Amino acid sequence: MAMAVTEIERLIREGFPDAQVSIEDLAGDGDHYAATVVSEAFRGKSRVQQHQMVYDALKGQMGGALHALALKTSAPS
Amino acid sequence: MTQAQDVQDWIGKQIAGNEVVLFMKGTKAMPQCGFSMQVAQMLNQLGVAFKDINVLEDLGVRDGIKAYSNWPTIPQLYVKGEFVGGCDIVREMFQAGELQDLLTQKGIAHNAQTLTA
Numbered sequence: 001m002a003m004a005v006t007e008i009e010r011l012i013r014e015g016f017p018d019a020q021v022s023i024e025d026l027a028g029d030g031d032h033y034a035a036t037v038v039s040e041a042f043r044g045k046s047r048v049q050q051h052q053m054v055y056d057a058l059k060g061q062m063g064g065a066l067h068a069l070a071l072k073t074s075a076p077s
Numbered sequence: 078m079t080q081a082q083d084v085q086d087w088i089g090k091q092i093a094g095n096e097v098v099l100f101m102k103g104t105k106a107m108p109q110c111g112f113s114m115q116v117a118q119m120l121n122q123l124g125v126a127f128k129d130i131n132v133l134e135d136l137g138v139r140d141g142i143k144a145y146s147n148w149p150t151i152p153q154l155y156v157k158g159e160f161v162g163g164c165d166i167v168r169e170m171f172q173a174g175e176l177q178d179l180l181t182q183k184g185i186a187h188n189a190q191t192l193t194a
Contacts, residue, residue, distance in 0.1 A: 048160060048161075048166065051165070052148070060149075062150065063150050
């Protein structure tokens with residue numbers, strides 16, 4: 001099972017309309033990605049909360065269809 | 078249902094009864110996933126004594142810890158009852174020296190090394 005970059009990006013943008021999203025396919029296998037998400041929604045939130053918000057936006061795909069997504073989240077500086 | 082509740086209780090006890098707990102795939106001696114290995118290595122570099130729980134030994138615990146923490150992936154690090162994060166967060170904190178600060182705050186013995194993982 002794998003997930004396309006476009007699908008991951010679509011779900012994240014749906015959850016965070018203001019976000020700057022960049023996604024890298026680390027291994028070229030459609031299964032190991034690194035995503036950077038910058039959104040105002042993260043301001044004042046802990047790292048754990050920020051990542052939980054992204055996982056929520058991915059609607060349960062993380063840990064399932066999406067095996068490995070290295071996440072970096074922050075609010076715009 | 079009762080079983081799932083038993084697992085949640087068991088997880089709660091592990092977290093309450095050990096200062097530093099790492100839920101991981103494999104053991105600290107033999108990690109079976111690169112992400113679990115990275116976190117175990119960072120803790121080892123810091124000389125932190127931790128309890129490793131191999132989620133591959135029990136499917137109930139593997140699913141149970143995800144529900145417990147509301148976190149979809151393994152590894153998961155707990156310090157003094159508090160969920161610190163998975164591999165990305167722990168690495169980010171380690172590299173920024175924040176993990177070391179957290180350990181100091183929580184009174185967990187560790188050395189002052191700040192090598193990058």
